[in-house]
Amino acid sequence: MSGEGDDNIDASRTACAESLLNFDYETVKPSCPFSVNSDPSLLLLRCAHFAAVKHTTERRKDPQRTPYINHPLGVAHILAEEGGVTDIKVLMAAMLHDTVEDTDTSFEEIEEFFGADVRKIVSEVTDDIRLPAVERKQKQILNARKASYEAKLVKLADKLYNLRDINRVYPVGWTEDRVQAYFDWSYEVYCGLKGTNAALEQKLEEVFAARRQLSNDEKPREWSERLEISLKCKDSQPVLLIICVAASRGGASSPVKHHSEQDGLSAELHVADEKPRIVLEDAKPVIDHHGADKDLTRGRSSDNGLHGGHHRRTNRQGGNSASFGESVMAIIGNLMRDNGLGGGTGVNADVEFSSEFGRTMNSVLIIMRNQANALLHLLRALAPLDRVLADNNWRSAQTAMMRQGTASTFNIIMDILLQIVRGLTRLIGGSTEGVLAAIGVIFVTANGIVEANRVKYLNDYDYRWPDTMTKNSATASTVFTFFCALSCLIDGGITAWKSTRNG
Ligand SMILES: Nc1nc2c(ncn2[C@@H]2O[C@H](COP(=O)(O)OP(=O)(O)O)[C@@H](OP(=O)(O)OP(=O)(O)O)[C@H]2O)c(=O)[nH]1
Numbered sequence: 001m002s003g004e005g006d007d008n009i010d011a012s013r014t015a016c017a018e019s020l021l022n023f024d025y026e027t028v029k030p031s032c033p034f035s036v037n038s039d040p041s042l043l044l045l046r047c048a049h050f051a052a053v054k055h056t057t058e059r060r061k062d063p064q065r066t067p068y069i070n071h072p073l074g075v076a077h078i079l080a081e082e083g084g085v086t087d088i089k090v091l092m093a094a095m096l097h098d099t100v101e102d103t104d105t106s107f108e109e110i111e112e113f114f115g116a117d118v119r120k121i122v123s124e125v126t127d128d129i130r131l132p133a134v135e136r137k138q139k140q141i142l143n144a145r146k147a148s149y150e151a152k153l154v155k156l157a158d159k160l161y162n163l164r165d166i167n168r169v170y171p172v173g174w175t176e177d178r179v180q181a182y183f184d185w186s187y188e189v190y191c192g193l194k195g196t197n198a199a200l201e202q203k204l205e206e207v208f209a210a211r212r213q214l215s216n217d218e219k220p221r222e223w224s225e226r227l228e229i230s231l232k233c234k235d236s237q238p239v240l241l242i243i244c245v246a247a248s249r250g251g252a253s254s255p256v257k258h259h260s261e262q263d264g265l266s267a268e269l270h271v272a273d274e275k276p277r278i279v280l281e282d283a284k285p286v287i288d289h290h291g292a293d294k295d296l297t298r299g300r301s302s303d304n305g306l307h308g309g310h311h312r313r314t315n316r317q318g319g320n321s322a323s324f325g326e327s328v329m330a331i332i333g334n335l336m337r338d339n340g341l342g343g344g345t346g347v348n349a350d351v352e353f354s355s356e357f358g359r360t361m362n363s364v365l366i367i368m369r370n371q372a373n374a375l376l377h378l379l380r381a382l383a384p385l386d387r388v389l390a391d392n393n394w395r396s397a398q399t400a401m402m403r404q405g406t407a408s409t410f411n412i413i414m415d416i417l418l419q420i421v422r423g424l425t426r427l428i429g430g431s432t433e434g435v436l437a438a439i440g441v442i443f444v445t446a447n448g449i450v451e452a453n454r455v456k457y458l459n460d461y462d463y464r465w466p467d468t469m470t471k472n473s474a475t476a477s478t479v480f481t482f483f484c485a486l487s488c489l490i491d492g493g494i495t496a497w498k499s500t501r502n503g
Contacts, residue, residue, distance in 0.1 A: 003487060021215055021308065033112055033113065034111075034112065034113050034114050034115040036115070040088045043088060043092060043114070044088070044091060044092065044095075046113065046114070047092045047095040047096055047114060048073065048095055049098055050095075050096065050099070050113065051073070051095045051096055051098075052067060052069045052070050052097045052113075054103040054104075054105050055068040055069045055098070055099070055102070055103060057068070058102060060165070061171035061172055061174075062165070062168075062169050062170075062171055062172070063169060063172055064169075068098075069103070070093045071098065071161060071165075072094060072096065072097055072099075072160075075094045075096060075097065075154065075157045075158050075161050076091050076092075076094035076095045076098070077159075078157040078200070079094050079153060079154070079157045079200075080092060082157075082160075082199055082200060083153065083156070083197050083199055083200045084197075084199060085153055085197070087150065089115075089118055089121060089150060090121065090150045090153050090154060090310075090311050091153050092114055092118045093118050093122050093150065093151075094154050094157060094158075095123070096110060096118065096122050097121075097125050097126070097154055097158065099121070099122070099123055099124060100126045101126045101127055101129060107119050107122070107123055108294075110122055112216055117150075120148070120151075121148070121150045121151050121154060124143070124147050124148060124149070124151035125151050125154050125155055125158065127139070137185055140185075140189050141185070141188045141189050141192060143192075144189045144190075144191075144192030144193050144194075145192035147192075147193075149196060152193045152196040152197075153196060153197055153200075155189065155193055156190070156193050156196060156197055156201065156204065157187050157199040157200060159189060159190055159193075159204065160200060160203055160204050160207065162186070163183065163186055163207045163208075163211075164207065165203070166179055166182065167210075167211075179210060179411070181282070183208065183211050184423055187208055187342035190204055211338075237491075244470060275467045298356075403453070
């Protein structure tokens with residue numbers, strides 16, 4: 001009996017779902033275009049109806065799969081009830097705020113039926129869903145600061161609704177870390193919205209404070225976390241990652257995890273007394289690109305000439321451990337050596353993260369090292385160019401580069417550059433060194449810009465740098481790049497001048 005009843009319910013649900021999919025969106029259109037003289041309650045009902053129809057097939061991510069329309073209606077309700085907002089444009093925009101982002105609604109439609117003011121607010125709170133998630137999230141932080149007063153109001157209520165919703169129940173599949181990351185990110189967005197509506201901000205502060213309290217209660221005094229670090233890549237990205245993670249852990253706020261899909265070094269990151277260390281005794285051997293087994297647990301720091309004289313310490317777990325600085329420098333040394341870049345020098349192996357300034361400086365140093373790597377790559381790749389230009393055979397350069405193990409993307413870029421160099425040299429009938437120097441400038445500058453941007457998007461790794469650190473590192477990276485480019489140019493210029501004199 002009950003089975004039959006369930007079948008009937010299921011059948012009617014399916015029929016209902018099908019009819020929703022075939023919903024005629026034409027019926028949503030209000031009978032007449034927007035007019036400023038329209039009755040406010042009519043406008044609000046129009047919005048509610050429009051949003052309800054547009055979001056018909058959408059559900060929230062909670063286990064109950066709540067109808068999505070609950071969210072925009074809730075946001076408008078928060079604004080009116082808790083924020084004391086009476087501006088009809090803001091309430092309308094709140095109801096419509098996800099229609100363009102999540103449904104087939106266009107901004108033109110919004111303007112036609114609800115006016116240009118509402119369109120503007122909706123467009124300010126609409127994310128560009130074509131962007132990758134990380135970039136989209138970053139943009140929301142930046143846009144929050146620049147938004148109009150009205151858009152900030154909608155955003156405040158939006159965040160308040162979503163955070164309360166998470167506190168009610170986690171969206172399906174969200175782990176504790178994901179929830180924490182959402183709170184952290186929302187807080188950054190919220191910081192750009194402050195000073196807009198005291199009542200709403202007070203409520204948000206309470207939600208954030210409750211969350212902080214919760215995660216502090218749950219956090220052990222000393223924690224350890226498995227950290228997967230890929231050593232397969234041929235630059236110091238993993239090292240940068242370790243630095244970032246460790247630097248961010250300096251203040252011991254929330255656990256950070258990085259899971260690499262590739263095989264690689266598996267190390268444990270310990271943070272105690274605000275002094276991060278990587279314990280390498282658990283590191284798995286990794287296969288380097290020559291196929292040889294590497295065991296990073298064994299004295300690598302002294303065999304690359306970087307840290308002769310450093311002795312290893314015993315950690316409280318009883319195993320061998322290097323200080324964080326030693327470990328990082330050992331890895332950098334290995335990476336540089338494995339890439340044929342020689343042992344690195346100049347960076348103090350005993351760097352420790354005892355202060356905000358120290359942490360920032362260390363990050364800056366590592367980024368500069370990255371830039372140096374890029375420059376060395378460039379110089380290395382340029383070497384075969386001499387021969388090419390002499391032989392007029394660019395394929396031989398490609399082969400030479402392949403032999404050297406230069407990355408394939410790099411080869412492609414060099415292919416293109418080679419063609420350009422040959423073309424330009426012929427065109428201007430001038431010195432190839434001059435052209436090479438100019439290209440060097442472009443290349444290194446581009447690399448610097450990419451690097452600076454990469455720094456910005458490090459939260460790809462669930463990682464968030466303090467604002468100052470991001471700014472300092474990006475600036476240092478760009479300044480360093482500029483000087484690299486300048487030296488390239490001067491070097492190329494001098495060579496060209498010499499060859500002109502000799503010629
Ligand atoms: N808390 C919660 N959020 C849900 C739920 N269902 C859908 N969402 C939406 O999911 C977004 C957060 O999920 P994420 O994975 O971080 O972001 P994404 O969907 O945009 O990639 C929120 O959008 P947002 O970008 O933060 O805000 P908005 O600007 O889109 O409104 C929120 O509106 C739910 O059940 N609970």
